[in-house]
Amino acid sequence: GTGTSLGDPIEAQALLATYGQGRDVPLLLGSVKSNIGHTQAAAGVAGIIKMVLAMRHGVVPASLHVNVPSSHVDWSSGAVELVTESRQWPGVGRPRRAGVSSFGISGTNAHVIIEQPEPEAVPEVAAEPESFPASAGGASVALPVPWVVSGRSERGLAGQAGRLASFVRDRGLSPVDVSWSLVTSRAALEHRAVVWGSDVDELAAGLLAVAEGRLSGVVSAGRRAVLFTGQGSQRVGMGRELYDVFPVFAASFDEVCARFDGLLPRA
The missing domain is CATH 3.40.47.10 (Thiolase/Chalcone synthase)
Known part of the structure; x- marks a missing residue:
C-alpha cells in the first residue's frame, strides 16, 4: 500500500x-x-x-x-x-x-x-548465464562483466589490481563468479577502479592498466541532499510551509534562487 x-x-x-x-x-x-x-x-x-x-x-x-x-x-x-x-x-x-x-x-x-x-511452458534457464545464444555465425557471444577493485590509497589500489591479475591467470575461473565475489565479499574503499571484459584475459589486461596507474578514481564521501522530483504530482506552493518554519531550508532555497537570478527568462 x-x-x-x-x-x-x-x-x-x-x-x-x-x-x-x-x-x-x-x-x-x-x-x-x-x-x-x-x-x-x-x-x-x-x-x-x-x-x-x-x-x-x-x-x-x-x-x-x-x-x-x-x-x-x-x-x-x-x-x-x-x-x-x-x-x-x-x-x-x-x-x-x-x-x-x-x-x-x-x-x-x-x-x-x-x-x-503450465509446467511445460516454463523455459529452461541456461546453465551459463554469461553467454548469449549462438549468433548468426554459429558462435556464442560472451557478455562483458565488471570487476571492481579498491584500496585505501592509489598504491593500495594498484597493488590489489596487480595481485588479482596474477591470481586469475591460468586458473580457469569464471568471469561472472569473480565479479560476484569482488562485489559481495570485498570492502568498497576510497580509491576504486572498474574494468570490463568478456573473458579473463581481457579483464586481467584491464587490471594491469590499473596496476600501472593508467585507470583509477577517488570516491568522495559526499553530502546528503533532498530534491523534489518535478514529475508533476506536486502542488503549487508545496514548499511554502517548510520555508516558513525551517530557517535552514529558507536560507538554502534563497541561495539556490539567487544563483538562477539573471540566468532564467521570466514571463
Missing part, C-alpha cells in the same frame, strides 16, 4: 470487499514498497516482478517493518491476511494466482491478475 493513513484503508477495504468474501483460505496481502521503497512510475511493474518470482519459488514474501495490521482497516469484514513473515505458497489445487494493484496519482489505478504458467 501507499503507507498512508488515508490510502491504505481504502486499498485494504477494496480488497476485502472484492476478494475477501466467501473464502475458506484467506487472501494473503503484501506490499512491494516494504521491500524496495516507492518506485513511483515503476511501482506496478515492480509488483509484477515480485509476484512472478514468488510464484517461481513458491514463497509468499513478507511485508517488512510491520508487526500489527492497521487499526484503520476492518479486517473482520473479509478473509484477508497481512503477510508479516515469509511462508510457503499454500496449495489450493490449481495454478497459483496473484493480483497486483498500482495506485497512481489522482485516482489513476490499475489492477492485473497474473497466473502461474
